[in-house]
Amino acid sequence: MSFAQGRAATCAGTAPPGTIPRMPTPSPRGAAAPRIPGAWSVAYWVAAVLVYAGLGTQLPQAVFLGFWQCTPYLLFFHWLRPRLLGAMARGRPA
Amino acid sequence: MSWAAHDLEPYLMRAKLGGAVSIPFLLLGSYSPDILTKWAVYGLDFSGGHKLVSDPVQLHRGFPGVGFTHSLLFGVVVGLLILWTSKSRMWALSFILGNWAHVLSDTLDSVGTMVLWPLTDWHLHLDAWEYVGQAGRRTDAIAYYTSLGGVWDVMWAVWLLWNWRTLTTEHFRNEIYPKDHFWHWLGRRASESVMLTVYRASAFFGIASILGWYLWALAVNDLHAALDWSLGGPQWAPRIGPP
Numbered sequence: 512m513s514f515a516q517g518r519a520a521t522c523a524g525t526a527p528p529g530t531i532p533r534m535p536t537p538s539p540r541g542a543a544a545p546r547i548p549g550a551w552s553v554a555y556w557v558a559a560v561l562v563y564a565g566l567g568t569q570l571p572q573a574v575f576l577g578f579w580q581c582t583p584y585l586l587f588f589h590w591l592r593p594r595l596l597g598a599m600a601r602g603r604p605a
Numbered sequence: 606m607s608w609a610a611h612d613l614e615p616y617l618m619r620a621k622l623g624g625a626v627s628i629p630f631l632l633l634g635s636y637s638p639d640i641l642t643k644w645a646v647y648g649l650d651f652s653g654g655h656k657l658v659s660d661p662v663q664l665h666r667g668f669p670g671v672g673f674t675h676s677l678l679f680g681v682v683v684g685l686l687i688l689w690t691s692k693s694r695m696w697a698l699s700f701i702l703g704n705w706a707h708v709l710s711d712t713l714d715s716v717g718t719m720v721l722w723p724l725t726d727w728h729l730h731l732d733a734w735e736y737v738g739q740a741g742r743r744t745d746a747i748a749y750y751t752s753l754g755g756v757w758d759v760m761w762a763v764w765l766l767w768n769w770r771t772l773t774t775e776h777f778r779n780e781i782y783p784k785d786h787f788w789h790w791l792g793r794r795a796s797e798s799v800m801l802t803v804y805r806a807s808a809f810f811g812i813a814s815i816l817g818w819y820l821w822a823l824a825v826n827d828l829h830a831a832l833d834w835s836l837g838g839p840q841w842a843p844r845i846g847p848p
Contacts, residue, residue, distance in 0.1 A: 553769075559809075560809065560812050560813045560816065561816065563809075563813045563817075564813040564814070564816040564817035564820065565817070565820070567813065567814075567817040568817045568818075568820045568821045568825055569825075571821075576810075576813065576814045576817045576818065577810075578612065578636075578806065578807065578810045581806065581809060581810040581813065582802060582806050585802050585805065585806055585809050585810075586798065586799070586802045589798045589801055589802050590798060
């Protein structure tokens with residue numbers, strides 16, 4: 512059963528008991544979503560944490576260091592990551 | 606009280622216990638003792654100047670008050686409610702473990718917790734650092750992050766960064782998502798980015814808040830901007846014991 516079939520069956524409640532669909536693993540050479548190098552990804556998240564912590568420190572009334580308050584920023588960082596790093600990865604030689 | 610330790614402990618529990626526990630319910634349990642009262646303890650503004658209750662310590666850790674949320678029994682009762690409504694042993698166990706981790710972490714400060722409530726309202730307090738929640742969020746942050754409390758948070762952060770692979774998308778897809786039906790439920794309603802945001806939010810916030818508050822306590826503010834790693838520190842803070 513493919514992931515899409517498994518997920519559809521789970522949603523419809525028709526999946527056999529104990530069947531848990533696995534998330535698809537992206538192809539290393541996928542054309543639509545180029546694999547982002549691990550080091551860039553680590554650097555990106557380190558920068559994201561530093562940006563949020565820095566803004567929270569310097570602008571505490573606007574960027575509050577709180578759990579619920581951090582979620583919009585984290586969602587933005589997730590949105591930005593493939594757009595920023597994906598474009599950089601596409602520019603790399605094969 | 607502990608700060609970012611409550612945000613990070615669930616990830617390490619998941620890393621050690623594997624598919625027997627659920628990250629969202631570990632986090633729910635870890636947040637449960639404070640979720641209804643922290644705003645009242647600190648006040649609604651950043652400075653903590655607008656107090657909502659006259660005795661935040663009594664409210665937060667005492668009884669009368671909601672100190673019972675910092676007891677071992679509270680986690681068990683809510684865990685049983687989760688088991689009764691969801692029929693998921695994994696979710697119930699995760700809530701209990703998350704709650705107990707919070708309760709036991711908070712015994713390290715000078716006020717401690719009523720671990721055996723309702724048998725007794727005695728507080729277990731190990732006095733590793735001073736409880737300064739009654740002074741507001743800003744002063745509490747300075748006291749906590751310049752004392753051994755900050756070291757406690759950093760220890761959990763270093764341990765999580767040592768296990769950094771648990772935060773990767775690949776780990777989420779192959780290890781987290783398949784073993785917890787919570788993610789299937791969420792996946793029917795939200796994109797993978799939203800699921801990853803939910804999964805990583807507490808880790809992101811925990812690490813960022815440690816960095817931010819350390820920076821703020823030591824480099825930005827002018828009040829007692831120096832480390833004090835003495836037992837029971839910081840020494841400038843008022844001595845506060847159990848209510």
